Amino acid sequence: MSVIFPEGREFEFVAIGRLCIDLNANEINRPMEQTMTFTKYVGGSPANITIGMSRLGRKTAFIGKIADDQMGRFIHGYLTREGIDTRNVVTDKTGAVTGLAFTEIKSPTDCSILMYRDNAADLKLSPTEVSEELIASSRMLLVSGTALAASPSREAALLALDYARKHGTVVVLDIDYRPYTWKSPEETAAYCNLAAEKSDIIVGTREEFDQMERFERNPDRSDRYTAEKWFGCKAGIVIIKHGKEGSIAYTKDGGEHRARSFPAKVVKTFGAGDSYAAGFLHGLLSGWTIERSMEFGSAAACIVISSHSCSDAMPTETQVKDYIERCERGEITAG
């Protein structure tokens, strides 16, 4: 195995980073100017993945910071109801607000997000608020790149990485680049690289890896070059996403894995990566092969993109298996 998970831990999965609110357009297939009502969901990539893992039956926890307002309390209540341990979800006391993401769905393939990230509570998480004990009690720590976008959340995430290394907790880095908050592309590259050096599993798009290589020479944008660099540090698995052409999982033993994809009646593209990540990591924890884990992730993603929401649509294992079976029976076709 490219990555070995420690045994005998209280939690199977803990994530650190963004907790925010999605405000999804109810009237879709039009510009947001013409959308009059929005539905509220818990959002943020690491929140979505954690909810996904919990739905898949995993024992999960979250390390993050919420605003001291109605939005923050809604997030806390939702996570709790999903069975996620929130002992390390702390409440900001400085007047920060909950990050927002208004979604615009002009068409299934033309989606965008209007972000509110100024003074966001999640970026106020400080190193002293990261529980070493919780990380030591988890088999896996997921770090989202957005947690690195500003101080003190940046230092909190870097400290979480050190705790994970110290206690042998497997680290997954989801680069999750968002062009907000970051001050410059050089800053983004600097901190994503620092986190990647300390990660066992790294997941990102080709464009995200390009950005991290801005001070290097990889003119052909070679996946193999990229993967080998991180295998030279701590990584065992590097997944590089190529959009419609699918994802490739590179493993330290030289492997290169692709999974088959499934048809879906796409409503929007948001949340595909998060549900894929949850499905894939669930597979690894289950001891499945890389291919089977990727396939499971792909099916989970199909379910989410066929739905109106992200977090709320995260499927159970039964739902994913059922989706795969229905695809195999030809009951689901792209639309």
Next chain:
Amino acid sequence: MSVIFPEGREFEFVAIGRLCIDLNANEINRPMEQTMTFTKYVGGSPANITIGMSRLGRKTAFIGKIADDQMGRFIHGYLTREGIDTRNVVTDKTGAVTGLAFTEIKSPTDCSILMYRDNAADLKLSPTEVSEELIASSRMLLVSGTALAASPSREAALLALDYARKHGTVVVLDIDYRPYTWKSPEETAAYCNLAAEKSDIIVGTREEFDQMERFERNPDRSDRYTAEKWFGCKAGIVIIKHGKEGSIAYTKDGGEHRARSFPAKVVKTFGAGDSYAAGFLHGLLSGWTIERSMEFGSAAACIVISSHSCSDAMPTETQVKDYIERCERGEITAG
């Protein structure tokens, strides 16, 4: 008359200040944590008043700044459709966002607002973006206190006051204190006082006037003391609101005016002040007495608080007159 409006101007009313988005809870009479959907409206006190004036048949314009995003374009489109001149509504190019106000309606009398004011586009309006010509072409300029809450909007509003004085445009100051953006109570007092010194009509709650008097001695919180101070500057009318006990309009000639109130089936309290202001100023422009203008404002306010929205519920003159008549006929009772 306590205030004389100049004649022969292209516009009857121009406002400067906040343009934002209200996201009103669809499921009401509960805490916002339990509200799942929100409806989008144009918001911000000066925007509401301008929409109200336009609905009442007045020729209006707006001086403000909007974000370069879907929310900003929605605001621009809405104002234009309402017949408001937007030649001086400029678009921010620095990445500012549209201010948001999520409303929470726990009960008709227990309402609150969750504000997003960080990096708000309206506060980026700069002095060079204020049209002297537009102010010179208007009979009245309304300045909202929130425009004074941060630079460069603060200097833009102060310059607008100078242009108004230079050209004899009547200035209305709506104090509209919001505890966001301001850095200290002393700062609030300083700039509200500077604006009040240059205003012909000043509208605020007793609490707002108290705040402006923090460096003075008015221990009895005397309305008369407050009004006289501003009559010593430029004001002709000072309206002091006492919540449920009603408003009193003080005039420079020593007058003290109260208007009768009307019953209403209250949904929420938001927007009462804005519709009152629109109705009252419409009355003054119509040459009505202070009492009749106040009465008209009160009825306009009743219509808005009986409705789900603020801007969208602003009534026409026919609707207000109809409301008063129905009250007189006993067809409307409080509820």
Next chain:
Amino acid sequence: MSVIFPEGREFEFVAIGRLCIDLNANEINRPMEQTMTFTKYVGGSPANITIGMSRLGRKTAFIGKIADDQMGRFIHGYLTREGIDTRNVVTDKTGAVTGLAFTEIKSPTDCSILMYRDNAADLKLSPTEVSEELIASSRMLLVSGTALAASPSREAALLALDYARKHGTVVVLDIDYRPYTWKSPEETAAYCNLAAEKSDIIVGTREEFDQMERFERNPDRSDRYTAEKWFGCKAGIVIIKHGKEGSIAYTKDGGEHRARSFPAKVVKTFGAGDSYAAGFLHGLLSGWTIERSMEFGSAAACIVISSHSCSDAMPTETQVKDYIERCERGEITAG
């Protein structure tokens, strides 16, 4: 008289604003790159003028804020030793530093200043730290334009102006424009104009008045237009400096006053304006004519520009009179 000073006050002069340190090049007539040693003096225009007034025998006080460090303590000690009342010189507790001004004297006519104004203690003075009682006990309040350059010092200075108006204390505004700290020319114009509206005596260069008129039409840069504008507010005397061509004092009664100048062996130009101001204001307080006051100011300025320092070189009345007499005897010639 264009300006009447109140009688029976404890202090004859109080200034508000900048207290800083001058570091004057010991090796002069060369670029600062080649200067190896510097001498420390108390500096800042209002500090210099106050020291000047004290040397001229006036009972003075200062309203300002100093850093909690050796530089701050040096300033406090120096003012105290000069007989200036420092009860309203407060000490910053936020880690601010003392503003610095390194002087470069390439030649008597080619002088420049390298300023350190980031996080300067004097700009941290807040409205609650301004003593109304002290202003009420003074015949005259001098406000320096640099006090308006940033918050909260800006609001503190504006409040001082209100206290002065309330208690009939004569206000002198020394525009003293410095292109540091200010965020934009529009901001500078806005606040200098607000302060000038409330001042009895306004002193500035033609360029400073031009800057304040950026939103007006005075295409000929007419001094008379400028002066009349402020006479329309509160001013009784407006002094406009035209560099080598001398200064003109305009008075509300239509007067236009120029004073003769004196020869001097110029070392540097720094401090000329401050010593002129001290001499002129001393003359007004003495009940002298405008001309005689200006002449006295000119002679005081000659003494300072013939010396290495500013504050330390401020003359006594005897020294100024002696200088004038020596000039009249032809003992001093330019050089």
Next chain:
Amino acid sequence: MSVIFPEGREFEFVAIGRLCIDLNANEINRPMEQTMTFTKYVGGSPANITIGMSRLGRKTAFIGKIADDQMGRFIHGYLTREGIDTRNVVTDKTGAVTGLAFTEIKSPTDCSILMYRDNAADLKLSPTEVSEELIASSRMLLVSGTALAASPSREAALLALDYARKHGTVVVLDIDYRPYTWKSPEETAAYCNLAAEKSDIIVGTREEFDQMERFERNPDRSDRYTAEKWFGCKAGIVIIKHGKEGSIAYTKDGGEHRARSFPAKVVKTFGAGDSYAAGFLHGLLSGWTIERSMEFGSAAACIVISSHSCSDAMPTETQVKDYIERCERGEITAG
């Protein structure tokens, strides 16, 4: 050898970080309040060490940023005259100023510094301004901890570390903790640790290492524990300074080295660490033993603390050898 320097490089030493100005009290043995004149020197720990290395005959270069003013030009001229390559000393264009350090020498053992670090040019160095080629052409890169104190200098220094690793340039980290600019102790720990992980030689005081271990358990403050941790990363030599009790150099092979000390007629303590570092690194480059290198550093430090300045007093090899010989002959005694 614990550390092997690459051969065949154009430069023997390149430093990245702080370039500033020391203003040293001329009148010493008194509080700074009583010091009236100051002498200007180039300062900043990495600048001092580089000047020291250059004086010791090493081919050196500097990576840094200077203000676009007289102070910046003085620094550039001084470095150039010392034979230091300044091709990577760039000039700020944002209005930053040169950092200042006023020294106060109350007694030889009671010295302090008054720092001006707001808006300092050296902290504006950005990653794109770091020459990979220059680092690739150097045998050794010295990083000062103060370069990590703020962005973008922080990212620039971290990138320099990556370039050094890529090209096999030996990295020396001088922790050089200064309680300015850093926002929190946690932030300091985070970035000093990240830099230490990538360094071959780490130099700091026991207190500095304590600070870096705030998230660890080293209750006995064990030097051995500290050193072993970094040997587990990349380090070959860890020097821990214990003030008067001397320094200990730990080496990866288990060695623990102390050097004898020399007497000195101490004027002040500033600059001791910088001259020690220059002397020690010169010894390592010369292929001397750790002990001999430490001894040479100690003697260099004695010369600097016996003098009024830091940078200007950095000795040549002849001067250091002469000092050691004079000590051995008993010609120098403590005073």
